[in-house]
Amino acid sequence: MIVNLQVKISTLHLPKKSKILFSICFLFLAVLLFISNTSHSKNTEVHVKIPLKEDPKIAPLEILARYPEKETQRVHFKLDSLLKRIHKRHDFNGAILVAKNDKIVYQSQVGTADFKKKTLLKKESTFQLASVSKQFTAAAIMLLKERNLIKLTDTVNTYFPNFPYEGVTIQNLLNHTAGLPKYFWIAEHKWHQKKAPTNTEMIALLAKSNVQRFFKSGRNFDYSNTGYFVLASIVEKVSGSSFSSFLETNIFEPLQMKNSYVYSFEKDPLKKGQLAGYRLYRGWRHLKIPSTVNDAIVGDKNVYTNTEDLYKWTLGLNTGKLLSKESLDLMYSKGKTVYGREVPYGFGFRIDTKVQNSIYHYGKWNGFSTALIKYLDDDLVVIILEHTSYTAIKALNKKIKNIVAESFGI
Template sequence: MQMNFLKKTNIPQILFLILVLSSCGNNNKPKEKTVSTIEDTLPKMKPLGREKRLPANYIHSIKGSINHFYTKNWPNNSMNGSFLVARNGHILFERYNGYANKNEGTKITATTPVHIASVTKVLTATAVLKLVNAGKIILDQKVNTILKTFPYDECTIRMLLSHRSGMRNYAYFTDRDKSVWDRHNQLTNKDILEILATKNIGLEAPVGTRFAYCNTNYAMLALIIEKITGLRYKEAMYQMIFKPLNMTNTYVFDNEKDRKKIVPSYKGNNAEIGFDYLDCVYGDKNIFSTPRDLLKFDRARNSPDFLKPALLKEVYTGYSNERQGQKNYGLGIRMINWETGQNFYFHNGWWHGNTSSYITLMKEHVTIIALSNKMTRKTYAIRKLAPIFGDYPFKFKEEAE
C-alpha cells in the first residue's frame, strides 16, 4: 500500500511543499518578535518608589496654611477644576469642585481627566529626553536627519526643546492665509510639517539666535517621537510614561475616539467652548490628566533613574536669557532663577477655557498642581504657596490676606 502511494506521488513536489511551509513558519516568528521588540526596547519611566513619611503634626499644621490659600483664591469653593499639594509623594491637600460637563450635570472628581494644555510640553519633553538618555537620538542632532522634509537645516532637537528654533507658531501661519491652510479642515502634525516644507514659511528669527516660546516646536518633537519609536505619539506616550507609572486616568486626545466623551471647557461666563481646526495637533497640548496622575509623573521625574546626571543638568540649564533676568526656560520646563541661588521650576498652560499649572519644588520634594476647565487665571496663583515650603520670594502672606 505504501509503495503504491510513493509510486503515484511526485516526491520532489512533497519536498518543495515542506520547504515552503517551513519557510512560512519561520517568516511568522520575526513578525511577532518585531511587534514585541518595539515595546521592549522603549526607554520607560520608573516610579520613584516609597518616600519618607511625614509627621502627623507637620501634616496638620501645613494643611491650615494651604486651606487658607485655597479659601482666599477660590472663595466659596468657586474653583471649577482640581487642586493638589503633596510632599514626598504624600498628598497634603486636594480639592475637586465644579462641573466636568454642565449639560450632563457631571462633577469633577479625583479621577476626572482635564485638558492640561501646555503642561503637556513637560511630558513630551520627558519622552524625548528618555530617548536621548537611551542613546536613540542626540540633543544636538539636526532635526532633518529624522524628519527628512524639515526645511530649517541648522535646527536641532535641543533648539526645539528650548524654543530656540526661530519658527513661527502654526496657529498663526495657518489662520491668516487660505492658500496655506483651509480652516474647514482639521490640521495635524504631519500637515504642519508639510506646510513648513512646501509653503516657504519664513522664520521669526534666525535659527538658534533667540528664545521665542512656540507651539510648533513641540508639534515637531511629537513627530520625532513617532519616527524614532515607530509608534503613534499616543501609543508611545502610553508605553513610555502612562503605563509604567500607572497613570490610569491620563491619555492623549484622539479626535475619532474621544471627541464625544472628553471633559469640555468653558468661558468665564459658563458658555461651552467648541472644537476648532487646531484641536488635532498634539505634543504641545492635547493630554488629559488628573493631579494624582501628574503627581506620579512628577515623582518619577525626581527619581535617580530618570536621566543620567549630565543630561539632567542640561534640562535645568536656562536657554532663554539673552538679557539678564530671573525668568528662564530649560528643556521643556520653565524656571525662575534668583541671585540667591534659589530656583523655581514650573510650567503653565492655557488652551480654550482650560488653564493649568504644574510646580515642582525639587529641594523640598513638593508638588503643586491646579487644573481648571473654566477660563480663569487663578490657576496660576498657586505659586504663592511656595513660601510655606522654602525660601521663595512670592507674596504669600500679604496677598493671601
C-alpha cells in the same frame, strides 16, 4: 511531548486478522495524536507587544506616600477654605495637590465637571494640561537620546528632508531658540480643509507655506509651540508609532499613570472623565469652548491627566525612575543662544534661579489653566488644574505656598 499509551492487546480475545486491524488503527491514532500535538505547539500564535523601549528597568511606583492626617489638619483646613472661597468668588472649578519631601500634604478638588449634566469634579477627572504637556515631549526625546536613536545636535532635516528651515537642531527646538513661525497662524490662514490638520499634515504644510522664520536658529529665545509639535513629530518618525502610543508605553504605563493619555481632536474618542474647557458668559452661564483648527496637533499640548497622575510623573522623573540623572540635569539647565546668552528655559521646563529657585511650567488653552511647580530649596511640589478659564493661577500658587509655609512649617 512524549505520549505513553499502553494497551494490553494480548488480553483481547480477538481473531488474528482483527488483532492486526486493531493494531494498525491504534498505530494510526497514535500518529494522529503526535502530529496534532506538535502542530499545535508550532502554530500557536503568541501575541507579544514589542514597544520601542529597552528591557524594563523601572521599578513600579509604590503606593504614594502621604503625611498622617494628624500632621496636616491645620493645612487641610486652610486649603479647604481657600478652595471654597475661590470657587464661590472667582469661579474656580478644578483640583490641587501639594507634596513635600515626596509625600502628599494635600489633595482635593472643587466645582463642576459638566455644567449641562451638573456633575461634580472627581478625583479621576482628567484635565487638558495645555503647555505643561511640553515636558512629556521633552522626556520622550530624551528617552530616544538615551537609546542612541537620536542626537540633540541632529537637525530637523535629518528626519524631514523637506523641512523649510535649515539648521534647526533638536536642542534648538527644546530650548525655544529655533526661531520658527507660529503654526497657529499657518493653520488658521493656510489650511483650507474642514478637518483639523494632524502633526504629519502640519509638517507638510510648513514645507509649502512660504512663511518666514523669525530668526536663524540659535540666535534668540522665542517661546514656540511650533518647536514642540515638531519634536513630537520626530518622536513619531523615529519610533514608528504614534506620539500617543509612545507616551503610553514608555511613560504612562511604567509610572502607573492610569488616568493619563494624549488626545487629538477628530482622531481620538473622548475618554471617561475627560473634561471640556468652559468660559463664563455674562457672569453666570458656563459655555463650552469648541475645538479649533489647532486641536489635532500634539506635542505642544493635548496631554490629559489628573493631579495624582501628574504627581506620579514629577515623582518618577525626579527619583530617576524614567531618565538618567544626566538627562534630567540637561532638562533642568538653562539653554543658551549662539552668543552665550542664557535663556530661562530647559527642556520642557521654565527655570527660575533668581527668585524662587524653581522648575515650573504654566499652561493655558481652550478654558484650561494649569500649573506644575517644584520649589527646589523647599522640596515642595504644587499642582493646580482648572477648566473654566480661571485667570489667577499664578497668584493662587503663591497663596498655596504661603499657607503650606505657615501651617506646615517649610
